[in-house]
Amino acid sequence: MNMLKLTQEGTRKLENELQYLKKRKKEFRNSPEKDFIMSRMEEIERVLSSSITWPVVREAADFVEAGSTITIEETVYKERYTYTIVHPYEADPRDNMISVHSPIAKAAIGKTVNTLICVQVPAGENLTYNIIDIQNC
Structure with missing residues (x-):
């Protein structure tokens, strides 16, 4: 499997979004957007697990x-x-x-x-x- 390449900023943004969604997961339990939020969390986890982060030095x-x-x-x-x-x-x-x-x-x-x-x-x-x-x- 090819590793996705993410910038440090991109990795940080995805990690922050995932943490935000995890913290608010209970609030979403009865929400009509529950399925969307759960699939977004899975998508972010999949991206982060199959990615590498580029170093800053170019x-x-x-x-x-x-x-x-x-x-x-x-x-x-x-x-x-x-x-x-x-x-x-x-x-x-x-x-x-x-x-x-x-x-x-x-x-x-x-x-x-x-x-x-x-x-x-x-x-x-x-x-x-x-x-x-x-x-x-």
């Missing part, structure tokens, strides 16, 4: 993989973006943490620095980016 890497922090530059307007590619459980675009299933991550995984990637966005157009930097834990 260093230059040869290619993009889950856990990489990448800096890309849009080829037309030269705008730069930095994203960390994470497991879907901790994806949060507001914090520049994108899912491995996102279009940018799918295009970048396995690529190296100075590689052009083409990303088709939902509106149908294609955006081209150059991978400027890759940092892995």
Whole structure:
């Protein structure tokens, strides 16, 4: 079985949510959401038991993989973006943490620095980016 890779922050959030749900389990006993809450607890326990936590220290890497922090530059307007590619459980675009299933991550995984990637966005157009930097834990 492949181990899921979670950031330290992602692991901490899941552990805190699980502890919160466990503490309030008795309150949920007669709640209509009981089944949902129990399945959420099982899901979190399953994720945590089959995951490893990335260390905080990051260093230059040869290619993009889950856990990489990448800096890309849009080829037309030269705008730069930095994203960390994470497991879907901790994806949060507001914090520049994108899912491995996102279009940018799918295009970048396995690529190296100075590689052009083409990303088709939902509106149908294609955006081209150059991978400027890759940092892995």
